[in-house]
Amino acid sequence: MAHLLGADGIALTIGTRTLLADVSLGLDDGDRVGVVGPNGAGKSTLLRILAATALPDAGRVTRVGGSTLGMLDQRDELAADATVLDVVHGDAPTHLWASDARVREIQQGLLGDLAWEAPVARLSGGQRRRVALAALLVRDPDVLLLDEPTNHLDVEGVAWLADHLRTRYGRPGATGALVVVTHDRWFLDEVCSRMWEVRGDGTGAVDGYEGGYAAYILARAERGRQAAAAAEKRDNLLRKELAWLRRGAPARTSKPKFRLDAAAALIADEPPPRDSMELTRTATRRLGKDVLDLESVSVQVPRPDAPDAKVLFDDVTWRLGPGDRYGVVGVNGAGKTTLLALLAGRREPDAGRVKRGRTIHVRELSQDVAELDELGRLTAVEVIEQEQGRVVVDGKELTAAQLTERLGFTRERAYTPVRDLSGGERRRLQLMRLLVAEPNVLLLDEPTNDLDTDTLAAVEDLLDGWPGTLVVVSHDRYLLERVADRQVALLGDGTVRDLPGGVEEYLRLRAEARSGGAPVASAGSAGPAARDAGGDAEGAVSQRDIRAAKKEVSRIERRLAKIAEKEAELHEKIAQQATDYQAVARLDTELRELADERDELESAWLEAAEVAG
Template identity: 75%
Template sequence: MAHLLGADGISLRIATRTLLADVSLGLDDGDRVGVVGPNGAGKSTLLRILGGRSEPDAGRVTRVGGSRLGMLDQRDDAGDGATVLDLVHGSADVHEWASDARIRAIHDGMLADLDLDAPVSTLSGGQRRRVALAGLLADDPDVLLLDEPTNHLDVEGVAWLAEHLSEKYGRSGARGALVVVTHDRWFLDAVCTRTWEVRGDGSGAVDGYDGGYAAYILARAERARLAAAAAEKRDNLLRKELAWLHRGAKARSSKPKFRLDAAAALIADEPPPRDPMELTRMATRRLGKDVLDLEDVTVVLPPRTPGEAAENAAPGGAAGRVLFDHVTWRLGPGDRYGVVGVNGSGKTTLLSLLTGRRAPDSGRVRRGKTIEVAQLSQEVRELDEVGHLTAVQVIERERGRIEIDGKELTAAQLTERLGFTRERAYAKVESLSGGERRRLQLLRLLVGEPNVLLLDEPTNDLDTDTLAALEDLLDGWAGTLVVVSHDRYLLERVADRQVALLGDGLVRDLPGGVEEYLALRRGAGAAAGSGGELGGGGVKSGAPVHSQAEIRAARKTISRIERRLETIAEEEAQLHEDMAAQATDFEAVGRLDALLKKLATEKGELEMAWLEAAEVAG
């Protein structure tokens, strides 16, 4: 494979921080590299250095002569008066690209909802980013550097991009290389075959791993295990050396210098304590039987133009676009829903209905008497009003102390457990990064002990370690949870059920999860007319309908069956050992074999019952 780009011994310091130290990397044809690491570690900086947009303090970046490089930065700059077509194809004539199937596929995947002649200045930030990405893909550079390309893409857009990049760089004999910085772990696994981890621990190191996100996590866990064993060995040596050094003045004065040097080296090599990324599990207020119900709810957006008013006339003569058309959706205690949908389909409006910030145009929203709702918004603008305070002060204003696992913690200790260093915990909120603001607002909400939690794109600005900690928190959270996200990994991890908004006024149940949603979108409405209801109507699905009570009972059945299957496996193993030990006693072997057959029959029956319960539980 041809070599395309190399970084040789690059180093970079910003103020007193070392971001990169003597880093050497290389890219060959067919490479698909994902870049991960904590927020602020230097991932984007590394990408900009590789792309020639920033210069390192030392070292150099070389490119093979004639190779072209394209980069998607986090900043989207567009010329004044430029149109979508200008940014994607420049001055090229239509006939030069319109006949190219690859270009048409890019238009369909990235620009289907945009007017190609529209000025870029009229587009939203997310639309501009899609235009910039489409332009890069159409240009087809030899080295493609992407910084957070999945931001502002919905689940369907992320899936299309992953398939496009995997096809381009993954086929046999592929030319070109890809480097992508992203927190989207599903995307990393779907696209990347190598991973670079920018440590961000002050060492300036970048570690390389084979495989995508899952392989990287496994390899990192093994590295941590080996490091822990080495640290334990070093600590034992350190204790011996220090004990030997402190045996009295007379003994110390006669110690050989090489022993003193050995102890000093051990002490100097002691690593700094890791910043904890443990997220605190909060107690939730008691939930009653009734939580939140949308009953026959209709929401109509006012028309933006007279033409839209005529085209989208709502039932009953109302003019405008119908977001929700007589939807009934019931949320029970402990329900965990993920929400996916096309842009503009009403995902954020759905959350506004649940919080009570917006009333439906018809129908009603029933709220349980004991519910306490908290919502993490996309922009986290709620922190603007406390920008002059420190992170610790913000939490103290909500609640000075909270008891966790029988221990009373202060606001400072809570922020520390959420991954804030002491320096960042006492920094002004207005100076915090996007990821830090999101973590702080989440903690601010949770100390209030809500029992209904609504999360609107919670993964924005969070690194992969923080996302794993967030998922760990949500795994054990006992309240009702609704998550709106394009992060497929998060949805499949924390939500028990998923629903889709397809822009047709309905909330559709997705027994098959995100894959079913993508199939519905590909089917362009062929599967959208399937019948069935969930929770009293309004949620459509082609799958059988089950009540919440039936679903909870099925999950209990699954847990009981899995426990019994584990016991059967242990009993079978013991019987095999007994048979081996009594191999010459034919009568005993016969009895043991009969017991094995009995267990096998029970195991088969349990596995069938498990499958039936799994169908009900979804």
């Protein structure tokens, strides 16, 4: 394979922080490299150095003569007075690009809903991103550098891009190489054959791994195990040296100097710690039987370029119960953010109603961190203190400073004004601010924005065991499949549709809609009984039905386990407060509510188990 690009001994220090130190990397034909690392580690900086738009303090980057390079930056710098056609094709004659099947495939995949004459100044952030990406892919450079290419793309767009890049750079005998910085773990596994990890721990190192994201995680875990074993061996040796020093008489022999040197060498060999990040599970308020119900809800929004309104929801009924965990996918503009606004109470429907349980306490994570702008002068610690001065975690009371430390903020960053924090740090702070308020209903709108892969893993670990009701809008398939029990889609037809087959079913429905196949419309409600638009033979049980039933069985079993724990707690409280008639009566009412819920769940479990087999 031909060598395309090389970095030899590059180093870069910004202020007192070493981002890169003596880093040597190479790209050959067919390489598909994913770049990961903590926020602020220097991933984007590394890409700019490889693209020669930034210069290192030392070392050099070389590229094979005659080869071409293209880079997609995180910010799309498009001329305000340009049209879509200007950006994508410039002055190229129409017959040249219109006759190229590869170019037509890119246009269909990324720009199918855009008019060529549309000015880019009037496009949304997602549309501008797709235009910039299409312009780069049409050029077909030998070395393609992409910085967060999936930002603002929906699930469908991410799937198309992954397939295109894998085909272009991964087919046998392919020429050219790809380097991509992204937090989308599914995308990394689908596209990449190698990984670079920018450590961001002050060493300036970049570690290489063979395989995609899953292989990288396994290899990193093994390196961690080996490092732990080496650390344990070093600690044992250090204890022996210190014990000898305590027993000896330093003034009578020359050996203590040797022993002191040996102990000092062991201490100096201590590797720098990786940045730690732990999301703490705070308390959750009690959630009653009724949570949130959309009942015959309809919503319309005005169209800027048409006299008639656009229907987002048409007579939709959707019920959320205690412990329900939904993932929401859909085309851009179908109403995903509006759906969260309805559930959060920020918007009222044009028709129908949103019924709210008496015990619900809803908190919402918005797509961006603009809500922190008004707190820009405060530090991270002060922001948490505003929400909750002290929080009880695992039976221990923690201060706001201790919480921010667990969230991965160093002491310096914890007392840095919010306006000076990085995007990833602001996102982490936004999430912790949400959780310390002790909500029992969480609405998350694109929660993976600006988070690195380690932080995402911590978020997922937290949400895995979170006992409340959860609704997540995201294009991150990895996140959706990890934390959501069920998934629904907004297909732009005014409905909320159940997806027993998950994201794969959504992509199939969208492909059918584009090809003029079976209609994607469904009943206005989404629930366990919702079925695929194509339908199965009457009375037949499809594999999708079985998968959905198994998920329902798992959800019900988790909720039944929680009910059993709660009942045990209530019985214990009744025994402790046996002489307090009012307290016993209140506790007995809660027991009866739990018993009613348990009866309903057990009936639902029997029905689902019969389908699951």
